[in-house]
Amino acid sequence: MHIVDLLSPKALETKFKPTKARVALPLAQLLSEKDTRPLVERFLFGQLDVFLSEITRHRLPLTLDAQRKTLAKDVLVTHAREELVPHLFFNKNAEGIEYRLRLGMGESTWSPRERNILPLTNTDPAWLLVDYVLFRVPGINGNMVKPFRQKDSVLIPPDKERVYFRQFIAKSIRRSRVEAEGFRVEKNDTLRTTRLEPVENVLEHRWLLKPVFEYDGAEFGYGERRDRITSLDIPEDDRAEITVHLICRDEQTENERIGVLKGLGLEEDGRLFGQPGENNLPALLFFLTRHRRELERAGYTIVAPLVDGKMLALAACDISVRSEAAGDWFDVQGRVTVGLHNFPFQKLLPFLRRHDPYFPLPDDTWFLIPEEWFARYADLAGAVQEQGDTLRLPKVLYTVLQESLPETETPAVPDIDPEKIDYQPSENLKASLRPYQLTGVKWLIGHYRHGFGACLADDMGLGKTLQTIAVLLYAKETSPASEGASVPSTAGADGGPRLQLDLFQEYKQEIRPLNALIILPASLVFNWQRELAKFAPSLFVNPHVGPKRLKDARALAGFDVVLTTYHTARQDLALLEKTGWRFIILDESQQIKNRESEVSKVVRSLSAKHRISLSGTPIENSLADLWTQMEFINPDTLGAYKSFREQFQMPIEKHNDERAKTRLFSRVKPFFLRRTKEEVAPDLPQLTQQIFYSELASEQRKRYEQVKSAVRNEILSLFDDPKTRLMALQALTRLRQLANHPLLTDPEYTGGSGKMDDVLAQWDVILRSGHKVLFFSSFEQHLRLFRHRLEAEKRSFAWLTGEVPAPERAREVERFQNDASVQVFPHDARRGWGRAQPHRRPPCSCSIPGGTPPKKTRPLPGPTASAVHTRSRRFVLSPATPSRKRFCCCRSANAGWAKNCSPPGRSFRHWTGKMWRCCWGNLHVARTSVRLTRTGQEYLLTGFTKIYRILPLLLSVKGDVNCEGTERVASQKRLRGFRDE
Template identity: 30%
Template sequence: MLADGMLVAPDSSVLVGQPVHGVAWWGVRGQAAPRPRDRVLRLAPLARPLEPGFIAMLTKPAIQVPADDEARFFEQYYPSLLRQAEMVAVDPSVRLPDLGAAALTLTVNRMAGHRLSLRWEWVLPVGDRHHREPLWAPALVADAADREKVVRRVTEMVADPTLGLLESTPAGPQLAATADVAGDTMIRFLNDILPRLTDIDGVDIVRQLDDAGPAYQETLQAPVITFASADTSGQPDWYDLSVQVAVGGEQVPFDELFVALAADQQYLILPSGMYFSLDRAEFRQLRDLIAESRALDDPPHGVLRVGRFQAGLWQELAELGEVSGQAAAWQEAVRSLSDAGSRVEHRIPSGLKATLRPYQQDGFRWLAALHEHRLGGVLADDMGLGKTLQALALICHVRETSGPRAPFLVVAPASVVHNWASEASQFTPDLVATTITQTRARRGATLADAVRGADLVVTSYTLFRLEFEDYEALDWSGLILDEAQFVNNPHSQGYRCAKQLPAQFKLAITGTPMENNLLELWSLLSITAPGLFPRADRFTDHYRNPIEKAHDAERLAQLRRRIRPLMLRRRKADVAADLPDKQEQVIELDLNPKHRKVYQTYLQRERQKVLGLLGDLQQNRFEIFRSLTLLRQASLDVTLVDPKHRAVPSTKLDMLAEQVSDLVAEGHRTLVFSQFTRFLDAARQRMEAAGIRCCYLDGATRDRATVLAEFKNGTAPVFLISLKAGGFGLNLTEADYCILLDPWWNPATEAQAVDRVHRIGQTRNVMVYRLVAKDTIEEKVMALKARKAELFGSVLDGGDFASAQLTAADIRDLLQ
């Protein structure tokens, strides 16, 4: 009997055996049972409790194994008995077989559908036979450490969770006794894991692969990719292309390929058993194209949907494979947009009375190619590089090559309308240009009557919105949006009118196609190239959020490739080498002590207020920006916040008066910009008090032409200009100095102001001063502005990435 791990036996606990008439018997060796008073109790210590079956065996006087079952006994039961007790032969005629070291054995079986089943078990040599035990069966004490070592090495080798060869247990992951591997995982197992397993001591591999199955062999041949017109879109501006891939002459099922690419598999097995690596540039590019197509639209399964306006994507298709059918003709047609070297050499129109610079000739040819293929785009050259002249060259070209047609409509800021008429008269005198500067009630004629016979109609954004139904009812050869940032808000009425106007060709002209975020860029492209990025929400998910929030460099590079054929941007530094140098300097000012004291008072008050509103930035945005504007005004002149502070001096006005006086004395002419018209008016009063004549322009100025002429004629050496009213459409190369009184976190707005001076026609070096009050919100605005400039440069000029989202953290920093 068994008690607390001790075997209680009448005499001995040694298992013995001897033959009886050719039959082996086994039992507990002991003496004849003594009389009760002479009985001896003997105790034998055990290393561990015995198994119930072994205890039952000990209670029997003998176990007989028939001779026919002796081999099976030694193979199946003998090793297990050895785990429980020492075994000895009581007679030399009984031969106990030797027990060899156990080997961890993997049996590999082929299954249907490119699958393998794997089974791990222990195999022990028992004489000339083998004993099989489950992977996690108890081991002999002497073998336990060796088994654990072998299993640990195997477990480490197959630890990749994608292989599926481990199972979870409360103690952690462990080697699974059985597993199936298929497809990509099977090839990786056969190629990478199985050869290394054979090098481990104590591991045996048994392959049970029948000859009827495929012989898995890798092909290194390059894939052949074709895109055939599927004609399933039902939309004239879209092409549905079925994707067909062949490797080694064998067709690849698209569904399997798409799933494999989406899952980042390493291999794909063809029905023949031939397999190939998916780690190729062609497949990575195809995967990205498919993902992009599905992210931006909803094409049918197995189809890549490509729009007419997606010129960059057509170029990538040409690099990736062959396009057949109608789509092939369109691909060849738009190739010139992506490859400047193959651009059609449209002749410069004879009616253009100007000599185009080389980059302007290239710009004209790009515009002509867009118009020829009924594609729109964005001319985004730096300010001052002659965008208006290039657009006029296009209009003149269309008139000379197509004959009389409906007029082009140009929509521009009101301050620029007459500038278009003036340049049209100068450079394209054969074109009939008509300006619409009044509503129908004031001009006394319908729009149709007012534009009859015109080649070019120029109006303002305001009038375009007010009389949109009249503009919509007329035929137009094209729509040109000058200073197109006026319609970069997709929620504005101006944007909706520009997008809705029925014109086959639409062009946006702006040096700042993106000022704050990528959605502004989407807005312009959705007007001029509506099939490039069809929906704002999907553009946001696929491009804006990854770029602005996650700093995804690959997605940024993809966006650049997509917009490049339909957006032409040249920088002055690259194409106008003869332009004089421009030097920029930030002048930091210490506020007057009285000014500083009042500013700090407002700072503490507004800081507490804004910090309490940041919990819901979107809901409280207006109130937050109102407080920020108040602090910006206080850093300029506290009387802008409250007139009661008239006795407090304005540090900037004092500096401006001193600086401008010196410049005037040296014969320089200066532009002075501010966003705040009240501060600009205070600057005018300070100039006049110092005896300095100046011109003044803001949104309320009626006779702009007279004011501009006065400055150009040299009547006044200083021109005070509102940033909003004069930041575009002006050519003021008569000045050579530019002073920005207050920094703004939109760098494009400042750049527009500076480029009123630094543009083609300037013959002198230009000096730009930015006045910044130290230890105020203005210093923080400068840092934020630099970040926004980086976002602009990263998307349009190929610079490093930066985010321009104004976050709650940014606002907290502004108030520190």
């Protein structure tokens, strides 16, 4: 819109060139011809109005008729601050009507003749240059001013007065101040009503209220300057009198009504009113509905807002939803009232589900569903199932009901609070539960009592297995069918049920087995079997694995607990389906995370009354894992996967939707219990770590300094030689050996060793207290020094170094674990230590960091480093917590493993997932290892559980491992042998 160019004569001539003419007509001709003049003037003055409006709005410099030789400042136009208001005066007398025009601002007026006036446009509003000041004059056009540039008044003869009034005056009179004499004047100042219109500020997305004062025949907006409107009634009959209608504003009444708005808390925003803070449509509607009566009493007429062509209803609304418990369901009923309309809650469900706020009412208006209702009932609407006229909510979704309904409307919801569960561990549970484990068991029992599934997601090592066994015992002993039944105290040697029947007593009651199916990775079968035998010997357990497993469903139904693997469950689906399971328990339940996998489908298809899943990592990759877990423990809690994906997964994963997160959390929270080690740390034994700094013996120090000085001098003399680095490393090793014991470097040494003396002194104290001690050192020769001492003292000890054959290593580990007389286990850190079970772990471990300095803290050679190195010779005694021990053992265990198992030239750190799977897939260790390989260092820690469990097997294997086929069976046998013992 380049107005100046558009308004150049040449441009105008081109624009209005006749279609068939070869040459454009001059502008003067266009303006003189009656055909073209209206068109050209309409365009020209329209653009000029825009031009002048822009110039005025932005105060751009403007000159009038500036010539090349004139100074621009002499012809500069000033912009007026206000608009001019036209005043029209009519005086009817015998000669006709005398018509005068005066212009002014406020009360002062003047005649156009008194000033130098130049009309710039002939459209309304007029633009006038008055003594080089540019004015905008709404209500008149420029032509109306022209007659008054030479004279004060115009006399309209009686025969032309009606034509004149109709053509020139009638249009302008409404926007001008008019005074009339000799006319019949009808004055009206009655404020009929005040219209209150909701209007939207589109740019700021705000809804405000616009008060409009309605008088008979005229209306004024709030803040409008006009105080009156004049109109003429010119009858067709020439003899009839012209009447002037004067509508004056009633300022007092208007102010009173505005005062009502302010009294209701609305704030003035220009000519509109809005609520402080809240300016959305629902909030405004709520305000209008709430104060409707007060506003109407004050003289307001509220206009219903029109949104997207929908006339919204302004009526009070109410909703009432109740529910009643009915078996495994809650029956939900509700009514909605909007003004005079009343309808069931059920009709609102589709709108709540798709978040559509416009609900059609029978009177063709639309009810805007309050946002608060969506927040409260949308989740309930998505969860309830419509069955005829009733709405049903599964019992597992009781949290949805709790959040949607006030407590008074909520039926008795299941109480699964562990604090309120009355439970005492059974005598048949041969273990003492730690406080957090007791809480976990109560939590599981709470779910068991209400028929809910549960996922115990404690950190590994916190005893998920023990807690589950305690629940199984509770279920067995509280089962009505087994009341009064004699429960054999031990399982049969073959693992089958063995009843102790009294030959002289009639067997009256049927003993009902627990019928719990535990599906778990193959590597854990023997662990579970052993722990069940140890902690719950009263339960009859059958490992349903291997080629010789039972194929008869009735036989399986006779056991309390059946252990099987995911793989076997998939193979024996038909068999397992025939057995009526009371419990299905998944260990490492993340195995079913892929909902499309065969294993996942099979496991979810098995029916059972109670379901428990155990996993330290129930969600590994995405929320889809959570859906699968929930679908197993409490089917249909999260709906079908497609619906779950739309409602939760996509909003959360793609848009980080907090509302969806809250809703999902609310649904799954009651069924997941996760405690981390940090959370339960107060319940775990205290970690005690003592660090002893040993001083070098005098002879030892002398040799140490000699070697250090010699190495330093040699390195300095060959500073730039690439061999220096290798030399430094060799020197470091030599210094480490010297710090441990000079005998490691010189067999002829006869002096003492500070570290050796200190270790032996602490060692004696620990041994006398009955504890067991693990010794780690990376120098086998160093361990031999201790061995000589042990043999001299005739102490029993276990021994694990590189010289011990692989099959012997597992036996050494077992000896240390099981033989009370074996209190000491000198152990080559590079060979790997078979991690014991937490309850079988030795209470003390000794490591000699000076012998195996961590790479990251290894001191550099040199004057300063030597001091550091000396201080690093320390002796650590750490009665370890499970976590501490695990961490300590991890490094050495993997080191040994890597040496035995990794392909030549490749460290285990560089193993690919495929390599892990190849070696350990059938032992179900590969998945964990693969997962951890992707995250680098973490796999050393997280995967250690697995590493530990198969370590005895690892120690017995040399070279590359292939566990496929028969080798797998052989491996399992070896492992089982280890565990059984």
